[in-house]
Amino acid sequence: MSKPLNVAILGATGAVGTELLALLAERNFPIAQLKLLASANSAGKQIDFGSQSIEVEEVQVNSFDGVDIVLASAGGSTSKQWAAAAVEAGAVMIDNSSAFRMHPQVPLVVPEVNPQAAANHQGIIANPNCTTILMNLAVWPLHQIKPVKRIVASTYQSASGAGARAMNELKQNAQQVLDGETPQPQILPYQLAFNLFLHNSELDEQGYCTEEMKMVNETRKIFSDPKIQITATCVRVPVLRAHSEAINLEFAEPFDTESARAAIAKAPGVKLVEDFAKNYFPMPIDASGQDDVLVGRIRQDISNPNALELWLSGDQIRKGAALNAVQIAELLIEQDLVRVNA
Amino acid sequence: MSKPLNVAILGATGAVGTELLALLAERNFPIAQLKLLASANSAGKQIDFGSQSIEVEEVQVNSFDGVDIVLASAGGSTSKQWAAAAVEAGAVMIDNSSAFRMHPQVPLVVPEVNPQAAANHQGIIANPNCTTILMNLAVWPLHQIKPVKRIVASTYQSASGAGARAMNELKQNAQQVLDGETPQPQILPYQLAFNLFLHNSELDEQGYCTEEMKMVNETRKIFSDPKIQITATCVRVPVLRAHSEAINLEFAEPFDTESARAAIAKAPGVKLVEDFAKNYFPMPIDASGQDDVLVGRIRQDISNPNALELWLSGDQIRKGAALNAVQIAELLIEQDLVRVNA
The missing domain is CATH 3.30.360.10 (Dihydrodipicolinate Reductase; domain 2)
Known part of the structure; x- marks a missing residue:
């Protein structure tokens, strides 16, 4: 794959967040830097990723500086709260919540079904409901x-x-x-x-x-x-x-x-x-x-x-959520749809 | 209700048999004598029914002598094995198994749906599948x-x-x-x-x-x-x-x-x-x-x-099996369809 990316996981400590971490490692996703973001409750926790131990940070308005891809799995209200900051910082947010799925300007993508839809993204791509x-x-x-x-x-x-x-x-x-x-x-x-x-x-x-x-x-x-x-x-x-x-x-x-x-x-x-x-x-x-x-x-x-x-x-956690999100990220790389931050 | 009847339960120790006993007591079914029949494995067990303790007997060819109604819930092969003996002894067999359900001469009855079908019985009435x-x-x-x-x-x-x-x-x-x-x-x-x-x-x-x-x-x-x-x-x-x-x-x-x-x-x-x-x-x-x-x-x-x-x-055990069978027995009494043994 191409140039390693700066990736953030928003909601890193949940069931889907845990699976996202496992999948990024398992699939050798090209990561330069991995940020783990969560609410204040989970901040400070140490989570293993490969040979690293990464501290969970509380998500804040400047958390997305330099981030290329945000994998969000912290629920709809959290996604709504932070989407604008992520997009303004130049990241693409792949959102597991239902917040943006039916928005006409947000592609809703199952890579095996409608990969072409990703091309029209404007900073947010929605991951569909698991079922x-x-x-x-x-x-x-x-x-x-x-x-x-x-x-x-x-x-x-x-x-x-x-x-x-x-x-x-x-x-x-x-x-x-x-x-x-x-x-x-x-x-x-x-x-x-x-x-x-x-x-x-x-x-x-x-x-x-x-x-x-x-x-x-x-x-x-x-x-x-x-x-x-x-x-x-x-x-x-x-x-x-x-x-x-x-x-x-x-x-x-x-x-x-x-x-x-x-x-x-x-x-x-x-x-x-x-x-x-x-x-x-x-x-x-x-x-x-x-x-x-x-x-x-x-x-x-x-x-x-x-x-x-x-x-x-x-x-449900894997293809129903985390895997589909990682596949969307891989699709963005393949189709050169990530606006890589300097 | 009318004259008390001699009732036998075939398969008295199973899940449905246990529920049949509870329902007969709860609904004050008019019982003169209650026989509990099962395979040789269960024979000799004592089962409480109201104030009585009844010994489970191994089912045999003469088990149905004097019995008016047999409630059978011991599986299809057991029902097939003993139906003729029960009918020849003058009993009506209400069978929980699938053995006779689709037989054209056997009524298949849900009392709330097709009570009139019971009138045509020739000694066997089938209780439908629970689902x-x-x-x-x-x-x-x-x-x-x-x-x-x-x-x-x-x-x-x-x-x-x-x-x-x-x-x-x-x-x-x-x-x-x-x-x-x-x-x-x-x-x-x-x-x-x-x-x-x-x-x-x-x-x-x-x-x-x-x-x-x-x-x-x-x-x-x-x-x-x-x-x-x-x-x-x-x-x-x-x-x-x-x-x-x-x-x-x-x-x-x-x-x-x-x-x-x-x-x-x-x-x-x-x-x-x-x-x-x-x-x-x-x-x-x-x-x-x-x-x-x-x-x-x-x-x-x-x-x-x-x-x-x-x-x-x-x-599933109650209306799906035992209750429906007891309701069929009650229907037989109401419609005078039991050929009461002398």
Whole structure:
């Protein structure tokens, strides 16, 4: 790769921040200097990166001086607070939050799907919602062969989507249930251990929650297809870090399963995992820690000759967040879209 | 109720058998004599029923002499083995297994949906699949107003559907994961703790598993509607004893949500549970131990003007199995369909 860059991670101590650090090291991302930024609470912590130990700094208005790329994963309000400072300092901010995703001047990029969109950035590139990324990776290879008309998605989302503290709470609450105690969840709205609940993001007047509408609106933007019809039911399940999704796809005409299977098998970012003889298909424990989204059990929908059913599991922290962000950064380097600071 | 009956429970020591006993007591079912039958392994165990302690007997060819109603929940092969003996002895067998469900001469009954079907019994009445019962209770009130054309269902099925030993294995494996160990499941095909997997029943040549095809075929039989189109994705999740389902319903024309809500609110066997302001909807821990199936988050599907989305949680052991069987027995008494032995 090219000239090493000055990189900052905003939200370095969270679940996604931790994974960003691991991925930058693992993928030999060309780093000149790495800054770890977080709130005042986390400032002063030492975090290992390769052979270095880096102190976490409190993010401030001059934190972005000399920074080329900011990987932000500290939530929407933090991204909104610091985006202008980062862009003014000449950095490109790759933002994991939902703050800018639907902004018409902000590209929303899944590198395997719409890498060309990155070229139009004006300092901010948004990383899509995790559930959306996973679904898009599986659906895009089929959509390119025959356009998808309608998607009915049901999700099985892990605790990691609510952050590292939610993962810890799931484990603590599970232990309490096993010990015969009644958990009192603090991070999640309801007990998740041995239970599940509809995703608790804000509901709109149609009764859809924000998470479901992200799948609808972000997919339309990423696919550049405002007409694709999508409905989703998002559910939080007691799994630690990989999301699964049951996806029903309707086309204008039949889509034979062998063609669909072949398209998934050769598509980037997804891995066909199905062994019908062994009744073995994607599972969260197998998807955890993997870059690829596992896709399988591709079936002709017996209720509709023009529909297919498929099932996927993908690492929510990795491809659903951190990996996609690092891939966007790599794409910026490849396409010479980083305005490298002097 | 009428004259007390001689009742036998076949499979008295399993998860459903235990619940059958509790329900017979709770509902003051008119029992003259209660026989507890099981395999040789369980024979000799003492089980409490009200103030009595009843010894479990090994099921034998003469076990059904003088028995009026057999509640069978010991699996399909056991039901097949003993059905003829029970019927020849003059008993009515209410069978929880899948052995006879699709037999054209065996009624398949959900008392809130098709009580009239029981009248045609010839000694055996089948209790439907648990996932099917729960879905049917929620869909039937709507189907009576405007016929459902197509159902797309995704399930979130608890360990109890695989029996009491699977529930124990889920707890044991969860403890192992919390202790940093790697579980080695024996009852379930894969680790269920902090994981999930597609239902592992046998796959047909179309790639649908038996559980999914039960939802398709049994619903058609119960609704007496061979044309209703159904597709399902059945998933086992790390929950102990209630199943949940995300259900997309397509009609021939729009079905307004207020009418749907009103129909669910007044239908028997279901309870409307939705608080949009509090983001509170049916959850397995709330459905556990309840007779009613909790239904909520009824939404106009934004992807199809003729479709509705709904969500449910229902106790798999109770309404999904034991309660429905006891309700069938009560129906037989009410309709004078028990051929009471002298």
